[in-house]
Amino acid sequence: MSQVYQLIVIGSGAAGMMAAITAAREGKSVLLLEKLSKIGAKLKATGGGRCNLTNTLSNEDFMARFGRDGRFMGPALDGLDHKALMAFFSSLGVESHAPDGYRVFPITHSSSTIINAMKEEMDKLGIQVLCSQKVESLEHDGVQITGVQTETDSFKAEAVVLASGGMGYPVLGAEGDGYPMAEAVGHKVTELYPAMMPLKVKDKWVEKCRADTIAKVAIHVDMKKYKKLSATGDLIFTKGGIRGPVVLDFSREITPLLAKFDEVPVLANFTKGMNEEQIRAHFKKEIAKDPHRNTLVLMQTLLPESVSLALCNLANVDEKMGWNKLSGQNRDTLIRLLVWTPLTINGHDGFKMAMITRGGIHLKEIDPYTMQSKKLQNLYFCGEVMNIDGPCGGYNLQWSFASGYLAGKLQS
Numbered sequence: 001m002s003q004v005y006q007l008i009v010i011g012s013g014a015a016g017m018m019a020a021i022t023a024a025r026e027g028k029s030v031l032l033l034e035k036l037s038k039i040g041a042k043l044k045a046t047g048g049g050r051c052n053l054t055n056t057l058s059n060e061d062f063m064a065r066f067g068r069d070g071r072f073m074g075p076a077l078d079g080l081d082h083k084a085l086m087a088f089f090s091s092l093g094v095e096s097h098a099p100d101g102y103r104v105f106p107i108t109h110s111s112s113t114i115i116n117a118m119k120e121e122m123d124k125l126g127i128q129v130l131c132s133q134k135v136e137s138l139e140h141d142g143v144q145i146t147g148v149q150t151e152t153d154s155f156k157a158e159a160v161v162l163a164s165g166g167m168g169y170p171v172l173g174a175e176g177d178g179y180p181m182a183e184a185v186g187h188k189v190t191e192l193y194p195a196m197m198p199l200k201v202k203d204k205w206v207e208k209c210r211a212d213t214i215a216k217v218a219i220h221v222d223m224k225k226y227k228k229l230s231a232t233g234d235l236i237f238t239k240g241g242i243r244g245p246v247v248l249d250f251s252r253e254i255t256p257l258l259a260k261f262d263e264v265p266v267l268a269n270f271t272k273g274m275n276e277e278q279i280r281a282h283f284k285k286e287i288a289k290d291p292h293r294n295t296l297v298l299m300q301t302l303l304p305e306s307v308s309l310a311l312c313n314l315a316n317v318d319e320k321m322g323w324n325k326l327s328g329q330n331r332d333t334l335i336r337l338l339v340w341t342p343l344t345i346n347g348h349d350g351f352k353m354a355m356i357t358r359g360g361i362h363l364k365e366i367d368p369y370t371m372q373s374k375k376l377q378n379l380y381f382c383g384e385v386m387n388i389d390g391p392c393g394g395y396n397l398q399w400s401f402a403s404g405y406l407a408g409k410l411q412s
């Protein structure tokens with residue numbers, strides 16, 4: 001008779017490996033199945049290879065950044081908050097730190113150290129890891145889980161943790177396999193959107209600003225019903241669009257809108273949040289230094305040359321004219337553009353470039369105190385496969401580790 005594992009984990013991401021280690025530390029026999037030929041492919045790519053593990057926010061502030069569903073994470077974060085996560089890695093020999101006081105990285109600034117440490121711990125605990133094993137379905141007797149079926153084999157288990165991730169960056173393994181598996185046992189899956197990705201814009205002037213970076217940009221949707229959708233952070237212009245931390249966060253709000261509307265008008269403040277009065281006062285001070293200063297040079301005290309020029313063009317203003325020679329109307333138009341520059345977002349590259357997935361297995365059918373399915377006994381979920389996603393800055397990995405830790409406790 002084939003072996004019955006006490007736990008099978010599907011997926012060797014942050015969530016799955018944490019679940020496997022937690023269960024094995026409690027003496028459970030664990031089999032980890034991974035469809036790729038290597039474990040932890042996405043974890044390796046995180047933080048540009050540096051792995052932004054978590055951040056230093058309190059659990060309350062951390063949950064608030066996830067919006068309405070943030071509170072679902074409470075029990076998982078009570079079990080493994082950022083301090084406990086850092087202590088966990090320290091116990092595996094990987095120290096971590098927050099160079100900016102907020103975002104936490106391993107001190108090596110290499111995701112490989114995290115993966116190697118988890119791999120060593122899994123070996124030490126006797127966790128059986130099988131790569132190139134794509135799980136195709138969950139096996140059950142109508143009441144509880146009994147195992148899984150892969151492309152080539154069938155494995156029996158008393159419990160299963162589904163940690164198959166979302167759909168973003170499919171080359172790194174996760175391509176949505178978990179959703180039909182969950183649906184087949186009665187779970188609902190919400191609409192799925194790519195998120196945390198560069199965005200395309202319709203405005204041609206952006207092309208000329210390629211590679212220019214602007215710090216502390218505030219951006220919000222310019223549609224009556226959606227004005228509250230906003231983000232703040234650094235922005236980089238690309239050939240046909242925008243990228244950078246503010247865009248990664250903002251894209252979480254935009255991709256669902258782009259599924260409804262072809263274009264989404266937005267307003268961006270490229271002047272570190274300055275309002276009209278502050279800009280007028282700033283220009284007055286600059287002009288006092290040199291009353292003949294031309295408009296472009298003056299604008300460049302706030303913005304890169306290419307963006308300054310683009311705004312002059314948008315305002316139909318001759319950039320070579322002295323600021324003092326411009327009509328009052330022209331000056332007002334320019335100042336208004338400096339406060340809120342309009343852009344029209346009209347596309348993205350889909351899941352191929354999405355760092356996370358917005359949407360997933362419905363939270364209502366998962367017990368937040370155990371991560372267990374309310375539909376099938378001894379089936380657990382963790383990580384990105386669930387309908388919960390956070391912004392840029394260690395939020396998604398912290399959630400994956402914390403939910404993996406709770407799921408791996410196997411509390412039925």
Ligand SMILES: Cc1cc2nc3c(=O)[nH]c(=O)nc-3n(C[C@H](O)[C@H](O)[C@H](O)COP(=O)(O)OP(=O)(O)OC[C@H]3O[C@@H](n4cnc5c(N)ncnc54)[C@H](O)[C@@H]3O)c2cc1C
Nearest residue numbers: 011013014015035046047052135165173383384394396397
């Ligand atoms: C480029 C990039 C950079 C990122 N940087 C950060 C960062 O610095 N900080 C942060 O907090 N978040 C970051 N994220 C997001 C974060 O990586 C994810 O939210 C998190 O890794 C999700 O973990 P997971 O374990 O749920 O899923 P995954 O890491 O996606 O793991 C799922 C695993 O399951 C396997 N799998 C899928 N289907 C099957 C199947 N049928 N059978 C067997 N195995 C299967 C996959 O191959 C994969 O290995 C980044 C994402 C990307 C793409």
